[in-house]
Amino acid sequence: MARRHLLGLGDLSAGEIVRLLDLAASFQSIAERSVKKVPTLRGRAVINLFMEASTRTRSSFELAAKRLSADTLNISGGASSVVKGETLLDTARNLAAYRPDIIVVRHRHAGAPLMLSRHIDASIVNAGDGAREHPTQGLLDLLTVRQRLRKIEGIKLAIIGDIAHSRVARSAIIGFSKLGAQVVVCGPSTMLPPGIEMLGCTRTTDRSEALAGADVVMMLRIQKERLAEQLFPTDREYAQRYGLDAVSLRGAKPGCLVMHPGPINRGVEITSEVADGPTSIILEQVRNGLAARMAVLYYCAGGERS
Amino acid sequence: MSIDGLRGARVICPASGLDARRDVALQGGRIKGLLPPGTLPDGPGILDVPQSVICPAFVDLHVDFGAPGAEWREGMERGLKAAAMGGFGAIVHTPATHPVNDTAALCGWFGAQSAAAGATRVLPMAALTEGRSGARLTEMFELRDAGAVAFGDERWIADTALLRRAVQYAAAVGRPVFERPEDAGLAGPGVMHEGAVSTRLGLKGIPAAAESIAVFRAVALAEQTGAPIHIGPISAAGSVKIIADAKARGVPVTASVAVANLVWLDTKIAEAFDPVFKISPPLREAADRSALREGVRTGVIDAVSSGHAPWTADEKAVEFDLAKPGMSTLEICLSLLLDRVAEGAFDLTTALAALSAGGWRSLRQPAGRVEIGARADLVVFDPERRTRIDPASRAGRGQNCPADGQAVRGEIQLTLVAGKPAFSTL
């Protein structure tokens, strides 16, 4: 058996994604009981190599590994030797000398986890590479929606925001469309990249068209840099045209679920009223992130050393 | 051993239209005779090459050995060996060196590099502006006298007014301006073609418009000033169209394309994020590649260059975003074209013209010819034999040759510069 990696949902078949979701569902019950650990990865080492700042995803992976009784080690971009000029490969090779079983990588350059998987003898889990994919986020999004709606097939998902720079959006489009959902992406044309439809969605610059009949809406965070690059004129106009508030949400199906990968820009892409509202499943997403990541670590540990 | 004659080969001279079997007799660094095949008498310096093709040695318009300033990449000596192995009798070296080639002293240094008899000639391109900074013109007369064959910054000049002045000035100096067409603002931090593939890979893209805007600007300036401008390397269908229209109107422009853009597409990067395929200008879509091949076939694109830019493993074995752009292609340039000939994109004569006559035309110099009295700058190759490309035995030092470890079509057997072998397997 070769090393198992999770580099992107694009590499998995629909069946494999479903299998991971079922696995994640099993891990959810462990999170509910009083002893939250299982001994499955005892003696295994999981290294979190986070070259991009992230508190929530890294904590989620660290906790997931610890709940599986693995030993964990965190390396973050600012503190590591990469700042001193060491290449990513050299950093990873040094870490590989400790024979970790799994390296979880977050990196601002797309393709970095793939490069590592070819050079390092460890399972590589992609915690987000540039704008390419964020597969564990995709899995927890799928898990959360599947639990609420009992299915993915045939539902309508609207993703609104900076699609061009979003790895969360790409993984979501790939994952949800593979499982049979109808996905539409929406945002100002400056934020809709060419050929995005090829990933499995339709596109529109009209918010009400995107929301019409939607079972789930996913709002993406607007980053400050985009305003500086002038992808849109002001936060105010963005919020008016593309933000989600109670009024625009009414255009969706009654009971439409509201998602957001976090952190939220209250008042820009989403109002507090909606983010904290009765159909918001934002906190469930975070909870499910733990189960999804435990499932992924278990799945990757299942590949033998080569 | 001196080579006095080559017997039995198919001689193709695109400039004169010759395509026939001939025995070629050489003397004093020149072609002494072109005889019916089999008539040249035996002798010590006579080689029989009945399986081969003989044509004028190639000239490459865009080469970068990293010399001076970055010799660890390859350096002049190994670079010239690689060029000779690829059948090139002359190469135009980029001015984007460290220091920049904007002084007569450095320009003269380039020319002196091929003083060694029988080595591939180095034709220096001098910078159009001081330090390639786009602000002040270089002393073009001095540079011309020091050997510069063309002027260009190999970089976007934002000030169009300055570019116009530079183009006008260069015309009076008598050398063409080489314009690398890419609007830097529009290209931005892009690392590959902007399209469905870059979207899928999450990499920033360079839209084709960044090139067509620059191509059109160059065409407009050539038309307005009447000064000759060479535009290249181009990579997009839109650019081919603009140039075709310009030529039809009689605008004095020529164009070139890097061989890689005739071979691969942006989808190649999606296979494995392999930084070897990160090049500038980038690999684009199928429609662009078809238009480029058609451009070579019809002659709208005058020349094919190798685009040779060697990099070490350290500079290439990094994240795609950080890798330096470029491939080592001198040794495989002909082979890549022979594959296209075999696929029917264009015929052999067209390919050989693009490698020689087209380049000379872009330099506004007479083409090398295979005719009596001409300098013996020739390449002899076997178009059918397969050669294995091995990084250890390649002359070039770059670790970024896309054909490493593969067998490619065609084998260069002999490269003659003024009758002396720069490279020989015979």
Next chain:
Amino acid sequence: MGAGASLPVRRVVLEAPEIRRALQRIALQILERVDAVEQLALVGVRTRGVPLAHRIQQIIETQEGLRVPVGELDITLYRDDVFQGLDLPEVRPTVLPFEVEGRQIVLIDDVLFTGRTVRAALDALMDWGRPKRAMLAVLVDRGHRELPLHADFVGVRIETSLEESVKVELEPIDGQDRVLLRTRGL
């Protein structure tokens, strides 16, 4: 045939009626052993321990009119050999519809062999709570313990060699009730 080589074997050692009687005996023994029957709970170890647990529950209900709670325990994440097979085992949910704390729990499995499964089951059970007491009931005890563990309630003891394997088939999963003894590979 040389000395030491055995003939290949494939035979049924228990048929459906014998299995039924064994389960009835186990159910009665459990009731005799447990002093406070309201604390009793049955936990079937996946996979075949589960239908066995349900049957024992049925017997107790029919005989005594008592409904004893039944849980299902998945021990995949506790096995010490989980990553050694060719395929990653499926992890299914553990369902325990009662508090483990303070209960007298009977773990139920089909075959007791090396004892490693029982150990994993005990580890898994303890992570759910602290029972007052834990006991083990198995349909077949085939010997060859590698750990110091025993079953409190045994349907049948079979002498086996290490070249043989014991397969329990149960109606809801395999379509019929029987216990097979086979040479490995058959």
